Amino acid sequence: MISKAVLEALQKFVPCENIRLQEPMADHTTFRIGGPADCFVQLENEKQLKDVRRYLELAGVPFFVIGNGSNLLVSDSGYQGVVLQIGSEMSDIRVEGCRMVAKAGASLAQTARMALKHGLTGLEFASGIPGTVGGGVVMNAGAYGGEMCQVVTQVTVVNRDGETMELDNETMEFGYRTSVIRHSAFIVTEVAFSLAHGDRDTIQARMEELAGRRREKQxxxxxxxxxxxxxxxxxxxxxxxxxxxxxxxxxxxxxxxxxxxxxxxxxxxxxxxxxxxxxxxxxxxxxxxxxxxxxxxxxxxxx
Ligand SMILES: Cc1cc2nc3c(=O)[nH]c(=O)nc-3n(C[C@H](O)[C@H](O)[C@H](O)COP(=O)(O)OP(=O)(O)OC[C@H]3O[C@@H](n4cnc5c(N)ncnc54)[C@H](O)[C@@H]3O)c2cc1C
Structure with missing residues (x-):
């Protein structure tokens, strides 16, 4: 149960409509399983994330960050704390030549589609993974021979003090379905990818081929x-x-x-x-x- 004081503090940082009490986590996981989170907050930008995080750390309130909840099993009794969602409200993507920078809440599908639109190859493997860029980088998501670690150059995170830090590929300590973030207090806000120019038709054909393989096998x-x-x-x-x-x-x-x-x-x-x-x-x-x-x-x- 979240106290009135905590709720009032959160309302100073985030619009009331983005804060929900006793929110069923089954509505926020692809498993469609999970009891209520005491409090569920949809974040819209880095400032909200930093303010909320600083406050929750100081107040000693437990919190957990989710993206699309596509790799998550939440207890039937829910979560006694605050769930912070970094999703569609933080999903801008920009392209600078072969460099693409996506906010953590962008979906991997949307990010791969943006790469296709700009004729950039390297993210085809991710087009059918139903997570966010943040969740994907944390889990070093991969499929069909591709992995996030092959294309990620820089990860922007917010640390325990609510400050921004940049982590390069090596510092991310990527491993099989893991990264340094899984065992640290960092929250991912933005990810930079290094891609290569490619042929649009070939990129699209590969994405369609992989989608077909998923439909057939999964x-x-x-x-x-x-x-x-x-x-x-x-x-x-x-x-x-x-x-x-x-x-x-x-x-x-x-x-x-x-x-x-x-x-x-x-x-x-x-x-x-x-x-x-x-x-x-x-x-x-x-x-x-x-x-x-x-x-x-x-x-x-x-x-
Ligand atoms: C049908 C289906 C197919 C799938 N296929 C694949 C596949 O081919 N390959 C693959 O690797 N995975 C696959 N997955 C699993 C899942 O989609 C990936 O692991 C995905 O990267 C998770 O992203 P998410 O945003 O849903 O993360 P969530 O499930 O929300 O979170 C996963 C972990 O990341 C943390 N996290 C999320 N966002 C942040 C953030 N911004 N900052 C810090 N921590 C964060 C969470 O705390 C949690 O520990 C599949 C899932 C489904 C349902």
């Missing part, structure tokens, strides 16, 4: 958070899960997708508990059969 008709598990070295998670006999395995409303066993889907009324139960069963089954540890890729909040 259960896009159901809510999910994408691949539930990281790829274990030398294996494919989906294949191990299938061969361990978990295709279609279901607990409550959460199910191992029949189409792609690496995805856990919400068949309609799944709870976070259901998803965690499926995860635990799959991990135990795969460990038992193949002696491989499956590590989760999705980020869990409050669970």
């Amino acid at each position: 259960p896009l008709e159901y809510p999910s958070a994408g691949s539930t598990f990281k790829r274990p070295e030398g294996h494919f998670a989906g294949q191990l899960i299938m061969e361990a006999g978990f295709r279609g395995f279901q607990k409550g409303g959460a199910r191992v997708s029949d189409k792609h066993c690496g995805f856990i889907i919400n068949t309609g009324n799944a709870t976070a508990r259901d998803v965690l139960d499926v995860i635990a069963s799959v991990q135990a089954g795969v460990k038992d059969k193949f002696h491989v540890d499956l590590e989760t890729e999705i980020v869990c909040l409050g669970v």
